[in-house]
Amino acid sequence: MRRDTICALASGHPPAAISVIRVSGPETTSIIAERLSVSQLKPRHATLVELRSESGDQIDSGLAVFMLGPASYTGEDTLEISLHGGRMITELALQSIMSAGARLAEPGEFTRRAFEAGKLDLTRAEAVADLIDAESEAQLDQALKQMDGALETLYSGWREDLTETLALLEASIDFPDEEDAPERVDAPVRQKLENLKSALQQALADGNVTERIRDGFRIAILGKPNAGKSTLLNQLAKREAAIVTDIPGTTRDVVEVRLTMGGYLVWVSDTAGLRETHDVVEAEGVRRALKAGDEADLRIWLHDAREPFRSDRVRPGDLVVSNKSDLVDPKSVSRETLAISAKAGDGIDEVEAEIVARISSLTKNVTAPIITRARHRQGIERALAHLETASQNLDNGIGAELVSEDVRLASRDLGTLTGHVDPESVLGAVFSSFCIGK
Amino acid sequence: MQADMKFDVIVVGGGHAGCEAASAAARMGATTALITHKIETIGEMSCNPAIGGLGKGHLVREIDALDGLMGRVSDKSGIQFRMLNRSKGPAVWGPRAQIDRKLYRKAMQAEILHHENLSVVEDGVEDLSVSGEKVSGVIGESGTEYTASAVVITTGTFLKGIIHRGAERIPAGRVGEKPAIGLAERLYALELPMGRLKTGTPARLNGETIDWDPLEKQPADDDPIPFSYLTDRIEVPQVSCGITFTNPETHEIIAENIEQSAVYSGAIAGRGPRYCPSIEDKIHRFADKTRHQIFLEPEGLDDPTVYPNGISTSLPRDVQDAFIRKIEGLENVEILEYGYAIEYDYVDPRALDSGLQVKALPGLFLAGQINGTTGYEEAGAQGLVAGLNAVRYGRGDDNALFDRAEAYIGVLIDDLVTRGVTEPYRMFTSRAEYRLSLRSDNADQRLTQRGIDLGLVGKTRAEMFHVKHAALKSGRDLMQSVQMTPNEAQKLGWKVNQDGQRRSAWEYLAYPSIDMAAIESAFPEIAALDGMVKTQLEIEAMYAGYIERQKDDVEALRREEALALPSDLDYAAVGGLTNEVRAKLELIRPATLGQAGRIEGITPGALTALLAYVRRRPERKTSAHA
Numbered sequence A: 001m002r003r004d005t006i007c008a009l010a011s012g013h014p015p016a017a018i019s020v021i022r023v024s025g026p027e028t029t030s031i032i033a034e035r036l037s038v039s040q041l042k043p044r045h046a047t048l049v050e051l052r053s054e055s056g057d058q059i060d061s062g063l064a065v066f067m068l069g070p071a072s073y074t075g076e077d078t079l080e081i082s083l084h085g086g087r088m089i090t091e092l093a094l095q096s097i098m099s100a101g102a103r104l105a106e107p108g109e110f111t112r113r114a115f116e117a118g119k120l121d122l123t124r125a126e127a128v129a130d131l132i133d134a135e136s137e138a139q140l141d142q143a144l145k146q147m148d149g150a151l152e153t154l155y156s157g158w159r160e161d162l163t164e165t166l167a168l169l170e171a172s173i174d175f176p177d178e179e180d181a182p183e184r185v186d187a188p189v190r191q192k193l194e195n196l197k198s199a200l201q202q203a204l205a206d207g208n209v210t211e212r213i214r215d216g217f218r219i220a221i222l223g224k225p226n227a228g229k230s231t232l233l234n235q236l237a238k239r240e241a242a243i244v245t246d247i248p249g250t251t252r253d254v255v256e257v258r259l260t261m262g263g264y265l266v267w268v269s270d271t272a273g274l275r276e277t278h279d280v281v282e283a284e285g286v287r288r289a290l291k292a293g294d295e296a297d298l299r300i301w302l303h304d305a306r307e308p309f310r311s312d313r314v315r316p317g318d319l320v321v322s323n324k325s326d327l328v329d330p331k332s333v334s335r336e337t338l339a340i341s342a343k344a345g346d347g348i349d350e351v352e353a354e355i356v357a358r359i360s361s362l363t364k365n366v367t368a369p370i371i372t373r374a375r376h377r378q379g380i381e382r383a384l385a386h387l388e389t390a391s392q393n394l395d396n397g398i399g400a401e402l403v404s405e406d407v408r409l410a411s412r413d414l415g416t417l418t419g420h421v422d423p424e425s426v427l428g429a430v431f432s433s434f435c436i437g438k
Numbered sequence B: 001m002q003a004d005m006k007f008d009v010i011v012v013g014g015g016h017a018g019c020e021a022a023s024a025a026a027r028m029g030a031t032t033a034l035i036t037h038k039i040e041t042i043g044e045m046s047c048n049p050a051i052g053g054l055g056k057g058h059l060v061r062e063i064d065a066l067d068g069l070m071g072r073v074s075d076k077s078g079i080q081f082r083m084l085n086r087s088k089g090p091a092v093w094g095p096r097a098q099i100d101r102k103l104y105r106k107a108m109q110a111e112i113l114h115h116e117n118l119s120v121v122e123d124g125v126e127d128l129s130v131s132g133e134k135v136s137g138v139i140g141e142s143g144t145e146y147t148a149s150a151v152v153i154t155t156g157t158f159l160k161g162i163i164h165r166g167a168e169r170i171p172a173g174r175v176g177e178k179p180a181i182g183l184a185e186r187l188y189a190l191e192l193p194m195g196r197l198k199t200g201t202p203a204r205l206n207g208e209t210i211d212w213d214p215l216e217k218q219p220a221d222d223d224p225i226p227f228s229y230l231t232d233r234i235e236v237p238q239v240s241c242g243i244t245f246t247n248p249e250t251h252e253i254i255a256e257n258i259e260q261s262a263v264y265s266g267a268i269a270g271r272g273p274r275y276c277p278s279i280e281d282k283i284h285r286f287a288d289k290t291r292h293q294i295f296l297e298p299e300g301l302d303d304p305t306v307y308p309n310g311i312s313t314s315l316p317r318d319v320q321d322a323f324i325r326k327i328e329g330l331e332n333v334e335i336l337e338y339g340y341a342i343e344y345d346y347v348d349p350r351a352l353d354s355g356l357q358v359k360a361l362p363g364l365f366l367a368g369q370i371n372g373t374t375g376y377e378e379a380g381a382q383g384l385v386a387g388l389n390a391v392r393y394g395r396g397d398d399n400a401l402f403d404r405a406e407a408y409i410g411v412l413i414d415d416l417v418t419r420g421v422t423e424p425y426r427m428f429t430s431r432a433e434y435r436l437s438l439r440s441d442n443a444d445q446r447l448t449q450r451g452i453d454l455g456l457v458g459k460t461r462a463e464m465f466h467v468k469h470a471a472l473k474s475g476r477d478l479m480q481s482v483q484m485t486p487n488e489a490q491k492l493g494w495k496v497n498q499d500g501q502r503r504s505a506w507e508y509l510a511y512p513s514i515d516m517a518a519i520e521s522a523f524p525e526i527a528a529l530d531g532m533v534k535t536q537l538e539i540e541a542m543y544a545g546y547i548e549r550q551k552d553d554v555e556a557l558r559r560e561e562a563l564a565l566p567s568d569l570d571y572a573a574v575g576g577l578t579n580e581v582r583a584k585l586e587l588i589r590p591a592t593l594g595q596a597g598r599i600e601g602i603t604p605g606a607l608t609a610l611l612a613y614v615r616r617r618p619e620r621k622t623s624a625h626a
Ligand SMILES: Cc1cc2nc3c(=O)[nH]c(=O)nc-3n(C[C@H](O)[C@H](O)[C@H](O)COP(=O)(O)OP(=O)(O)OC[C@H]3O[C@@H](n4cnc5c(N)ncnc54)[C@H](O)[C@@H]3O)c2cc1C
Pocket: B012, B013, B014, B015, B016, B017, B018, B035, B036, B037, B038, B041, B042, B044, B045, B046, B047, B048, B123, B124, B125, B126, B154, B155, B156, B157, B158, B173, B174, B177, B180, B183, B199, B200, B201, B341, B342, B367, B368, B369, B370, B373, B374, B375, B376, B377, B379
């Protein structure tokens, strides 16, 4: 059974200026011969062609580029043809190509083929998906870096460090009679483990940020009932996302809105007002509000400017905003806190600016993506746990073979992020650093 | 043709691979012939007379667990037994012994010449007989035709072997032996993929002319531990090795003359082992080192020959004379034989299946150095696997395999047939992913029952094994049945969780801080157990946690090993594979998805494609016999 040929619209939905249709698979050359006005295309050259229907009628003319496998994105023969971006033309073009032996690609199938052909490592394949889905500039920037292999470079760098650590341990195990291979390697191994552990810890800490760039930062609006939380949310969302009334306790569940702000993707949650209550439903709402607060990257405490603000739940880094400034004498408001009128729309820009400033300060230390998916985080967390065990075993004077075992497992966990671990590379490192051979 | 020249299995070559192959086949009840140039060189150690070490010692124990010869023969000829890595955990202890060459030959010949089902024939093999598409026997120099349904070739470095020493060139397998041209031509005619390797050996010295007094000594262990599970204790007298060092003067002479070394003059194309470089290599690559260690290893009790381990070389004789005499203790040494490098062709083992059978010629098996390995132990292990599977092939049975989680033998064979070699291959413990379970102490517990089932193990060993196995089991059961509360444990000064949970002696032993002596004083019934049982259980408990954690990995390995890839799989149709990956898969034709994953350069993406393809294949071919 041969692999089949797939086709799909590669550009955005028509109508658009042009539509790019992509075809990949073994039938590509025969599709060219059967449906284009030329019998074959010179690889990697743009040629003006006519595209014809099954019955031979011209559908459109456009530029076609043929890539001969394996030198293509998918590793297979590939055709890309740019047509005028009308709905009808695109539809007819796809029909014509399918009638010549292709089928419509499933979402992500081109990238899957590229991955299977070894053209992309896993992190790069993921980046392609992110690139396509990117809504915010920060997402786009991060996906582009990942696409360039920033993640692969970083993870491979750690793996190299692990390989060197293993080389030390293995040299002491496999070459006990060699003068040059050290008998005790505790000190250099400990040093390397410490460095790696702090690199991984650092990555996990920063990693929240890169994951957030990809998935969106979480912002929770918290405060007493009637503080104006729902009104603020609606202002930020620029639509009536949450119900606003003057009845305290209107908001029961968490209302989430997905927005971009200052180039970042954010999720703003409006929550139930915090107060003691006997109402079962409202109490559940309060519980959910607190949970949303715990999970948020930024908490906004909103309070009615007519009352002093007090809450023992406020943590360092939280943003306190005083609302309903229209109801109080401006002079009585402290300049320290941000004062707004959610109802009138005063100060909303300032709130937004403050949110963006807080996010920017979170991201400023992150120059390259570190962790962009939960899968990466889990791999790194597991690796870190093994390195902790290795360090403990080393400190407790437990045999090199057990220390090595955990380092090896750590290397494997990181390996699952990009590729696999190879004992041969450890031996290579041993032989290049020690003069072995009695 | 004479009736007595018909056999089930013929083994060609009486080296280390050949002896194990012949013995394995004969133990299984096959009528076997070992055909070799000279009976007197059976069991010859062509190079350093030492057996074992890290990884290699593990292989010897495994060969022994399957009732092979190498362990027992070494126990009868070892003159300096040492357990390497005693300061580390038992998983990486490596039994090693310096060997008396004569005693080894003698003991090996005694085994081989008096082996049930085994005939030894002195003849050079000139050619294979092939009938149809299969091997049907061999033809000797004498003109004799020997027939068999399977032939195992274990002829070492005889393929285009050339000895280099300075500008000297001697075509040979080993010094004093001629290469077999006819057989070689037959193998070349099969057009198997081949490569070229090299290795070297140092000069041999007359120990009576060495000044031993100033030199450091390395004694044997006080309690020599035998290789074989059948050996009670070592009776051969034990000797010490000497240790000396090269020095700047030696280095200078070598550096000045390096152009005359066969390797550096460009005369040798083959790749040498990185772990066994020549002295000129060491000086060239690690120029900042001012000295290199040399072990002076006696070759026998009543043999003055000394093997200076660490200065293998292909420099001309006069340069060897000059630099060796600059070494402390060797100022007036007499050189008995000069060092040399040897270059030879090997068959890319990826042309073999996991039973070591040549995929292109059914009935032909290859084992030992001809497959690109180096070392007696690696050769012996392959010999055993080839002998076993040659018999099974003749009987119409599938290959019997050992997997990577079961034995170093499994690691060795899988590495060879899956990844091939780029330098002479030798075993290291770091090649074994499951090294904590593949210990030299438990080779019998891992393998002897398999050996019994396969018909490889004789009665004596089988009985001993059953007794030991039962003793271990009842010891383990006892340790799991006696219990103590954490409160009681605390009173003994043990640091354990005070969770009120009663634990067994076995569970307490797993704590790194509680050793067998502590357990014995707490549970007198355990103190009464046999010493061997206690030692073994202590080791088991020590690694139990890790081995438990590896279970998932082992299961994943075995799942992937269970996913068979058809041997006629059309890789061109899989699609999505790069040309390079496809070429590799076509060459190796992995038997399972697991094996495919271990091929060098196969990406996770390619595996996904392969898996998807195999899953999608509409109708499985159903066997006509089913
Ligand atoms: C120079 C040199 C240095 C080495 N150094 C070391 C070392 O330091 N440590 C180590 O562990 N290993 C070393 N080795 C490797 C080790 O010697 C071999 O790996 C091991 O002996 C291989 O075993 P084998 O059974 O494959 O071949 P061999 O032991 O070489 O046995 C081959 C046998 O086949 C016979 N034979 C060949 N052709 C024919 C024929 N046509 N008909 C009949 N009989 C035939 C030969 O007579 C011989 O008996 C060295 C090898 C060489 C050559």
